[in-house]
Amino acid sequence: MKGESLLWAAKVIVARNLNEKVIAATIGWNEEASNLMLTYYVDGAASEDEQELCELALTELLAEFSDVKLANSKCLDAHGVFGELGGLKGLVYLR
Numbered sequence: 001m002k003g004e005s006l007l008w009a010a011k012v013i014v015a016r017n018l019n020e021k022v023i024a025a026t027i028g029w030n031e032e033a034s035n036l037m038l039t040y041y042v043d044g045a046a047s048e049d050e051q052e053l054c055e056l057a058l059t060e061l062l063a064e065f066s067d068v069k070l071a072n073s074k075c076l077d078a079h080g081v082f083g084e085l086g087g088l089k090g091l092v093y094l095r
Helices: 003-015 048-064 082-087
Strands: 022-030 035-042 070-077 091-094
Touching (some): 035 048
Antiparallel strands (some): 022 091
16 A cells, blocks of 8 residues: 555645544555555544544545555544644644
8 A cells, every 4th residue: 555645635634524623644554564544533531433534534445545454543542642743654644
């Protein structure tokens, strides 16, 4: 999978799967394991809504990239990394 294609697709897909609590999102790809990881950073504890949006975005990414063998998503409270969000690796969304 080409990293540029993944980043572009993730930016588009995440942008349509957000709500007001989502502050940032990152995408990670491990070529050896064909493992895709999507992480949403939210304002406070993630509710079912944010978890569902993250899982929906991951499902859309899986539909785009057939070479993914493993996929994970998670929602994290952004307060632990709030000042560092702009420097996160694989950043595809930042409010």
